Amino acid sequence: MEAHLDIAGVGKRFRQTVVLEDLSLAMRKGEFVSLLGPSGCGKTTLLRILAGLLSPDGGRLHLAGRDIGRLPPHRRNIGVVFQNYALFPHLTVFDNVAFGLRARGTPREEIAPRVRRLLDMVRLGPMASRAIAQLSGGQQQRVAMARALAVNPELILLDEPLSALDRKLRETMQVELRQLLRELGMTAVFVTHDQEEALALSDRIAVMNAGRIEQLATPAEIYARPASPFVLDFVGQSTALHGEVVEAGDGRLSVQTAYGVLRAQGHFAKRARVLVAVRPERIAPRPAPDAEWTGIDLPLAAQTFLGSRRLLHGHLGGGDRAIVELPAETEISGDMLPISWRITDTLVFPAPDVAE
Ligand SMILES: Nc1ncnc2c1ncn2[C@@H]1O[C@H](COP(=O)(O)OP(=O)(O)OP(=O)(O)O)[C@@H](O)[C@H]1O
Ligand SMILES: [Mg+2]
Known part of the structure; x- marks a missing residue:
């Protein structure tokens, strides 16, 4: 089956520094994949390339059967939620969510029901006419989600959208976010450096290290069968002892x-x-x-x-x-x-x- 999102051989360097190295990732429709990795490993760079905000040095990008590699951001049909919500502070909740639809010239009579439905889904229906400044961080985050989903994108990119929230609210939002995306059948790439968040939310996790994907697998596989000492160390805790093989044979080892x-x-x-x-x-x-x-x-x-x-x-x-x-x-x-x-x-x- 053809992948919904197909990233093939994408590379990026800034001057001499290689930030992404021949990176490939294929996702099916409706799948939720987390990019998990330490600061500076290239997570945001990959999202910016997908969104069309940055051009890669090489590689191909396909979304829903289209080559999007040369399209400008607004023609890629991708919704984006970044860490700082970047809402329009002078507009109401409703107008923030309606923004993308109006920009595309969606007929007025279609806009209102669609915005209302999304606001209901993120449980902000009663707050449609509020100003952004009158919302809590978690409520603003939900407005940002609704705004990104309003134009019915083929893919949504989320760059640490929950990291500014306190632990309790973050856990609630994680569950709500996952439910919402599942209901919509939305394909999502979610960036986090919080391993628990990645384990809790993802269909699959791409563990990144220095511009490469070290392992791409389900949360259970990543935890039980980490592919490298880096993944072992980055996801979950472990006892780890260095040693030398002193006996080997028949798939059995003794290690001093x-x-x-x-x-x-x-x-x-x-x-x-x-x-x-x-x-x-x-x-x-x-x-x-x-x-x-x-x-x-x-x-x-x-x-x-x-x-x-x-x-x-x-x-x-x-x-x-x-x-x-x-x-x-x-x-x-x-x-x-x-x-x-x-x-x-x-x-x-x-x-x-x-x-x-
Ligand atoms: N415009 C730029 N010019 C030069 N170097 C850059 C530029 N943007 C990013 N980098 C470098 O590329 C590397 C990857 O950055 P990126 O923002 O993708 O990391 P990240 O995985 O999102 O990290 P974090 O978890 O801290 O957000 C870093 O070393 C960064 O300094
Ligand atoms: Mg980042």
Whole structure:
């Protein structure tokens, strides 16, 4: 099936600096994809290229079967919501949402019902005649959403639209935003550097690093099977120990770490330098009970109580780290804790370049 949005081989450099490198991404209609990555990795640059505000150095852009690469922004049929809402402060809520429709010469009798319907959808119907300055941040954000959706775009681009909101409101808005886009069957590219937001909202996440997509997969896949140490580190928490493969064969490994020998699954050569990792909730506070488990004695540094759960932090050296998640009521005392996890839950990566 042909992709609704097809980004193929897009690159961008500013002077000598490569900001996007041969980036490709295909999305189906109605799909919600998050671009997740650290500051400066190229997320906003990619959105600006899609919106037509910046030209790429190369590559192709197709949307709904059309080559949009050379079209000016207003002919791409793309709605845009940026971090600062950029609403027109002197216009009412209604007029802000109607703006794009009027600019396109939509007949007056079609404008009013469409604007009303969108304002109802974002639950701002009763506030249509208010001035923008009389709205809260979350309400302004919803006006911006309604305005971007008013012209019925083929694609909506959202650049950290919720980042200015407080945590509680942000969580409410996340759910509402997702519901609204789903109802409309809207295809969306959503930029965030908040991993929880990306995990909660997305059909798929594109984890970006230095202008490239490191992994494109569902939230569950990204969390359970990160493709690289970068993704492992950027999405979720983990215990990660460096080591050397001391035995290998039949897809089984023994890895010598500074804290003992760990067993894992994977295909590496003997003597290969690797990074062995496991997610915090996969770890049990006890020695390995049988041959399906592996573990170490963990020197404890600190505990943090988080209401529903408790996190134990290991005191490790040499770039190793350890974090264990336990139910809040688990009592742990002492300086040393035997911990273990299933071999099938163990992740193994080639050791990242020390120079990185
Ligand atoms: N007009 C420009 N001229 C030169 N360099 C630029 C320009 N715009 C962006 N850059 C650089 O390109 C890189 C990527 O910027 P971009 O705004 O896409 O990052 P981002 O992933 O959106 O980051 P953030 O999470 O901080 O918003 C950065 O190193 C930035 O300094
Ligand atoms: Mg940005």
